[in-house]
Amino acid sequence: MQPSGTAPRDVVPRDVVIVGGGLAGGLIALALTRMAPATSFTLVEAGKVLGGNHRWSWFETDLAPQSAGLLNEFPLKSWDEGYDIAFPGYGRTLGTSYRSLGSEDFHAHLAEVLPEGSVMLGKRVAQLDAGGVTLGDGTRIAARRVIDCRTFKPSDKLAGGWQVFLGHHIRCHEPHGLTRPVIMDATVDQCAPHGNGAAYRFVYVLPLSEDEVFVEDTYYADHPRMDREQLAGRTRAYAREKGWRGEVIGSETGILPVISGGDFERVIEDLRIPGVAIAGSRGGFSHPLTSYTLPFAAANARDIALLLAESPDTSAEDLAFFCEERARRHWRETSFYRMLSRMLFEAADPERRVQVFEHFYGLSGDLVERFYAGQSTWPDRLRILSGKPPVAISRAIAAMVSRGKPFKMEKTA
Structure with missing residues (x-):
């Protein structure tokens, strides 16, 4: 090179x-x-x-x-033994590698x-x-x-929100005991601000080795702002609550677009x-x-x-x-996924966005696989939108036909 x-x-x-x-x-x-x-x-x-x-x-x-x-x-x-998710109402293991x-x-x-x-x-x-x-x-x-x-x-020709995250790679003093990733732990405080008000919050965990773990605090937020010190403190606090004591040997931050229209x-x-x-x-x-x-x-x-x-x-x-x-x-x-983004950012109040994801993760593992791959079938789409909606019907309908909220462009990290 x-x-x-x-x-x-x-x-x-x-x-x-x-x-x-x-x-x-x-x-x-x-x-x-x-x-x-x-x-x-x-x-x-x-x-x-x-x-x-x-x-x-x-x-x-x-x-x-x-x-x-x-x-x-x-x-x-x-990890071929699947992954875990956790919400206030339930936890679940899905079998996808x-x-x-x-x-x-x-x-x-x-x-x-x-x-x-x-x-x-x-x-x-x-x-x-x-x-x-x-x-x-x-x-x-x-x-x-x-x-x-x-x-x-x-x-400014695009609409949507932002995914804001900070992760720590921790070398633990003792084995952490995890065998599977935790893709989404949404049992954490949903009303905790992260620099710009409430947002859907979850923690993402990867067991990288017997004594190394990657812990990431993530927010679906309206603004692309980040309070690094605050997020770093919450990531460390989460690790302590799980008993994972050790030293931070690496970190990562990100502010990514969640596109809802444009x-x-x-x-x-x-x-x-x-x-x-x-x-x-x-x-x-x-x-x-x-x-x-x-x-x-x-x-x-x-x-x-x-x-x-x-x-x-x-x-x-x-x-x-x-x-x-x-x-x-x-x-x-990917128009269907932009519509779901509008449902998330326009139909659900920030502290209640967890209900959108909780509803989704209650569906079949095959449907979840196709969703992440961007290959949802029409039956998948109907299933995602059917049943008791996790948001008010009037707001859901308004979000479905909306052009999306323009990106809030200011960026602080």
């Missing part, structure tokens, strides 16, 4: 330049290496490592077999397997266009195609750079309600690599159109 902070040595024109070395960009680079080895590429990342500081987790059923092959290369944490990948392992594996000289770290991109990229130091990298995998860009065509127009393909969360490839990006990043990486392997003369404009049409299709196919 190109050392951080040094001038690039190799600016030979490339078949592809990928801008952004997070999950989407890193997986595209891996897919090109495995599936289109004749395609030369450069992956440019502004940070010092690929993947940033993240932990990505997913259900095994979220990925098609072709996409799973890319992720299975990495050293994953795996669960996977998790830390960004340190993401970076280490890509550093090992990507072609030598194909990665530039610590390099800010100043400009993108159909013919290549210009770095902040003025260096020009010419390319036949450019793929923009930079992070999500908030837009004018996607105007979003595309604002983001479009002629001839530049957009992938990842910036291009709209996320689950509107859960904010998951991994299944869609893996599918995009696979299909982009297949396209370039099978049609090596694909132009920059054709690749940009390919990704844009995928984004439009994804937007159409």
